Amino acid sequence: MKSEKGMAYITVLVIIMILSALAISYSYMSGIEAKISYNKKDSDQAYYIAEAGLRKGIWRLLHDPDFKTNYNNVLFTENFGAGSYEYKVTKATYNPSVFVTSTGKVGNTKRVVKTHTYIVTIKIVTIAGNGTAGDTVGSPLSSKLKKPQSVAVDSAGNVYIADTDNHRIKKLIWDSGSQTYTSLANFAGTGAAGDTGAGGAATSAKLDTPKGVAVDSSGNVYIADSNSDRIKKVDTSGIITFIAGTGASGNSGDNGPATSAKFNNPEGVAVTSSGEIYVADTSNNRVRKFTEGGNISLFAGVGNNGYSGDGGAAISAKIDDPNSVAVDSSGNVYISDSLNDRIRKVAIGTNIITTVAGTGTAGYSGDSGAATSAKINVPKGLALDPAGNFFIGDSANNRVRLVDGATGVISTYAGTGTAGYSGDNGAPASAQLRVPYGVAIDSLGNIYIADKDNHVIRKIVIQ
Template sequence: MQKSHVALALGITLLAGCASLPPLFQGAGLAVADGRAELRVRADVTQAAYAPQGLAPSYTANDVDHVALSLYKLDGNTEIPVTGAGGSALILHIPKANLSHPISFSRLKPGTTYRVKAEAYNATGTLISATGTYVDVVVTSDDRPTMATLKVKLLGTRPFDGQATASGIIVTPGGVVSSGSFDVAFLEEPVTTFVGGYHNGSFADGATSSARFYNPSGLLFDASGNLLVSDTDNNAIRKVTPDGVVTTWSSLSGYLDKPMGMTFDNAGNLIIANNRSTIIRVSSDGTVTQISDGGAGPGAASPTATSIGFPKGVAVDAAGNLYATETFNTIRKVTPGGAISTFAGYRDGMYGGFVDGATSSAKFENPQGLASDASGNLYVADSGNSAIRKVTPTGIVTTVAGSYPTKASGFVDGATSSARFSSPQGLAFDKAGNLFIADTGNNAIRKLDLQTGFVTTVAGGYFAGSLTDGSTSSARFSSPTGLAFDSAGYLYVADKSNHAIRKIVP
């Protein structure tokens, strides 16, 4: 039998110009000016492809030291090398360690075709792949991405019976053309898994993917850049270092009963809402005190009672007042002196409503996450009404996004009055003052621009999915809840039903 040899495939994912996207993710796109288009290349080691070879050295993916990418613009069938700032042909040598990071070619002019070629080399500079593989990529006049795969075949020696696979994929229609010099930058995957995931809910400390969570819901960054996670169904508060090492705050184990929302007060104490019991305060020396009575039913607790029934979300304003959502459809307020009152909503039992107005007459239904802005306004994820509400410091409640006064859920971007959500829970502000929303029922992350009053989808959408990283349109979440921004502007998501913490590039 004639010997043939394995050709391992090193997949190169290309992102550029116009998308052929499923209807779910199609949009109008933004027009791209000349010299403004961008091409992104992402390399991943993929399953082997096969190609017949003569006697040849054996190479595997472990032998790859770097991949050389060269870029050409096409004039008919003629390849014209793209040059860098110095005028020489642009050839990028991508180290193996960076193959998982997208490469960005910018300053492109939309309108014609690029051809990208790739070759693999070992540490001695020996070519260890077949030559001549390429992909033609399209950039049109808008900024929606397209994707293709280029296989770089490595020579191997495992015999098999079969035929060689095709080495290239042509993406049609379209094209790109260069304009001036090129900038090259390493880019991060838009949505990644920071820690946890890829498993059923369980409990384990450790680094990144070895850590385990069980329905995490609340997120909060401390002053040192550590991410605190309320690991709800493990009854634990977990700490994640910036490099992804997860540990458990063991001294709190006797004080936690379904922890959900967290915040810091103005003295730096950690506030934790135990959904099945009380709100507690944890001082910097680890001392734990109880802020409220827990769980009393609405029939047994008047609006001036010291109970906060089954608390969920918490937030602190600039004056040091603590606010908490409770299951009985109200927002409760705790002053720095410890006085507890109903701040907004009508505590009339388990029956909520959807009414704007003064705090005493306003109604909510199953309010969840809270966020306070710099002006002292309190924003509420009104989950049961699938709306985002605002409570001013003077006590006026308005609906800032969602269907009002009729309760209607859905998944619609647009102006605040036409935008639709489905059981939103988590809220967080970015540095620019935009409000980000964990749209739990839609398995999506949404953004509300409070200046323009427009709602857009940041990542995910519609249906619950297995834990999937990638572009913002292809990434999948399953019941996202808590949100938190780090100091660099990255958004972290408690992907509850995937038992993971996700990270979104700003």
């Protein structure tokens, strides 16, 4: 009996020891797994941040042909999300290729991404209009436009044109298979000035001098129908609705339904991914904001033309003839303050307004320096890319200017400054434009220009 009790006691002790060892082992392994999970999270974040740096380096190569020479092997560092990235461009010795290297860092974790990039051709081409004012559709380069003032691009590559003096929106249809524009079609408006057709086919509705056009991520198209003093929307089935404005010119309705508000010559419209719609209420010297079916509110401008208010609340600032409005990926709003010869920015969250380009004196100067020290001349269209770089339709300078979002440095991207129509298939900065207004950018970085007084749409192609 004593022997059996002793064996049972020993067995129990052995089982307890095994269980204790297993518990310690499990606890240790759980700790290791937690560390692996944590480090994997940092590693994943660092990888995606490195990718962002890589894309920034490639973007700068694509948009500045001299970047690889002027900044060869120069290291750039920028904060991004929860960490930061460093990128540099290194020229190959015996061929036209370059290497873009980016390092993403989160805490003590680093990831390196490297790519071998062949520098592509950047050229300007005409994609719609034959250079003669008129109103025809069909073959894009044989068609006629009349003083187009705005342009927008959808996710499929189709281009929407505010064909202003023809009282239409036209659609340039992109075929991804052949990589060509197959035709130019009427999209909204009959060609006769008016303000009719809500709830019906957009092609049977009347528009009156549409000056702004935008497209959302779902393919709905928004129109700043300037002389109708309304914002109109064409859905993906081609039905037009009037979503803001009464049709009577005025300045009223803030904090009430957008459809009961009055505008005065709205020339620009922008829509965010969350459905917020911004309007450049041009002759009211204001920018207003609403959501479809909701209320409208004042976003910037006191209503009196002038220049004041930088560093303070946007609704207390003076702006003068705002023509275009654009929103960056963070929600900051940019305003083409056209008769102040400036670009203004309203920061998301604080609603503080500042000047980000232009001195306030009309002219042309400042390339390769700070945009706030440069002169621009009646800026019209605005377009922003995901990295925060923005393009300006510098209309009276017959140029498109580019401001680097990271450095704030301005440069000329297209146009010689001499009004004319030349340069297709060549370098954009060697081409002639004639009063460029609207500017748009697609997901590949191609730039679209409403070359207003040439009656054409130009495209800066990255190949």
